[in-house]
Amino acid sequence: MSLELSEQELFRRQSAEQMRALGINPYPAPLYEVNVQTTEILENYPKDNTLYQEVSIAGRIMSRRIMGAAAFAVIQDSVGKIQLYIKRDEICPEEDKTMYNTVFKKLLDIGDIIGVKGYVFVTQMGETSIHVKELTVLSKSLRPLPVVKEKDGVIYDAFTNPEARYRQRYLDLIVNPEIKDVFTKRTKIINTIRNFFDEKGYLEVETPVLQNIPGGAAARPFITHHNALDIPLYLRIANELFLKRLIVGGFDGVYEFSRNFRNEGMDRTHNPEFTAMEVYVAYKDYFWMMDFTEEMIERVAIAINGDTKVTLGDKEIDFKRPYKRVTMGEAILEHTGYDINIMSEEELFAACKKMNIEVDSTMGKGKLIDEIFGEKCEHHYVQPTFIYDYPKEMSPLTKEHRSNPELTERFELFINGKELANAYSELNDPIDQLDRFQQQLKLQERGDTEAMFIDYDFVRALEYGMPPTSGMGIGIDRLTMFMTNSPSIQDVLFFPQMKPEKND
C-alpha cells in the first residue's frame, strides 16, 4: 500500500473539506430513513405507476452523466441499481444553487454514498428512474472505484485482477455484485443442513478450537501458546473426538459447523482454515448414515438450485437419491482387474509397480490399497457415489468391519471425482481404540508428521461406554463449490488466505 496519494485521492480529500466548508458533513451521524430498495421499485413500478411517489432510498453512486442543469446518476444499494434523474431547480428550488452546482456536480464522485428522496417515473428512453427532490450526502469515498460498465449484459472494463479481488473483497462486492449470490447460497446451504438436523432433534453444539491434543484427523496442526498456563495449544484440525465425548455423555445426536485449521499446502481446493460439519448419531451404523447423507445432500441441492441436477463445469451432476454404493474392493476390481480381497501385501506392491503407481517400502497393505484407489478409481466417480469398506490402517477411529477384520465400516462420498464426505461406524471399543492410537504413535516415531496423537482422555471416555454411533463429516467449502459451480475455494470464501501484502 502506497502512502503517496494519487491525484484522484487528493481531489476527493479536497472535496470532503470543501463540503465541510459549506456546512455539509461528509460523514453525517444521523440515521437515514430508507423506505424502499432498488429492485422492489424495478419489479413493481412500470406495472403500477401510482406506486412510489414518495421514496427515500440510499446507495452508492456508480455512474453519473451530467448535462448542464440536469443529470443522471446510477446508485447501487444492497440488492441492485437504479437510475436517478437530478434537476437543478428541483433539488435547489431557492436562489441558492450550491447543492446542485457545487455539491452534486463537483464535490460528489463515483463511489460516494448518498440518500435521495423523490418520486419514481419512466424516462423517454423507457428507464424507470427516481426524480430526485432532495439529496443527502451520507459518506464520501476517498478512493476511486474501478469503473465497470455494462450494456445488454456485456461487461466493459470488468474488475478482474484476482489478487485485488481476493485481497479487497469489499471492492469486488461493490463492482461485481453478482458474486454475492455465491455467498448467500453458502449461508443457505448451512441453514438447510442446520434445519434438517434440528428437525431430527439433534443438538447443535460448540467444542474447543484451542486444543491440548489436536485429534480427529491426520493433519499437521497450527501451534500456538497460552501465556498464563505456559503450555502449547493447537488449533483444531477436527472436532470429532469432542463430539463423541458428548455422545458418551448421553446426547442422541450432536453436530457442529467447525472451523478447522490445517498447516498444509494451499491450492484451488485447500485453504488453511476451512469449514467442516460433523454430525454424530447414537445407535446408528454407517449404512444408516449413507441414507441420511443422501437425504441431506438432495435436500441441499433442491434448496439451492430448485432441482437435484446441478451444472458443474461441463458436467451435470444429479443429486437425486439413492446414490450408487460401491465397496473399495469392487471399485478396484472394476477399474484395475485386481481382486484386493485375495491379495497379499507383496502381491499388492507388485501390482502397484505394474500400474506405475509410486510406492515405497514403508507402505503397508492399507496404504497400498488407498494409493491404487486414488490413482485408478477416484476420478471415475463423477455422479454421487458412496465408496465403502476401507482398509483398517487408514482409519484409526473407525469400527472394525462386522465381517472382515482387515476392513473398517467407513464410507466416503465422491462427487466429480473428489471426496465430499467421510463417515463411519464409530469405533467405541476402548481397548481397540488405544491400540489404534498406539499404532499411530509408531508412525509418528517413524517421522509421519500427520499421524494422530494419543488422546488418553478420549480413551477414558470410551471406557465409560459409548453407544454404537455413526458419524459423518462434510466439507462445507467443497459442498458450496459443487452447488455454486465455483472452480476455486477462493470463490466461496469471502477472505481466502493470501500471502501478506508488501507494505513499503
Next chain:
RNA sequence: GACUAAGUAGCUCAGUCGGUAGAGCACAUCCCUUUUAAGGAUGGGGUCCUGGGUUCGAAUCCCAGCUUAGUCACCA
C-alpha cells in the same frame, strides 16, 4: 516444492527492431434540461513489480527476487 504465464495510469489493456510512455473509461476545467458501456472540447496523471547486468541508450534483452494465476507433486 517443480514448471509455465502474467505484473505498464485508479480500472481494463496496447506498446513494433532496444531509441522522448500510449488508448479507453475514471479524474480536472469549460459547454450542454430526459441521457444509456463512452454528449463535446481541452487538460493533468507513470517507481513500466523490485534489484542487479548488457548497452551510448532498457517497459523491451539477460540474471536473481517478489506477487498472482494455472498445471503437477504433496496433503484430507
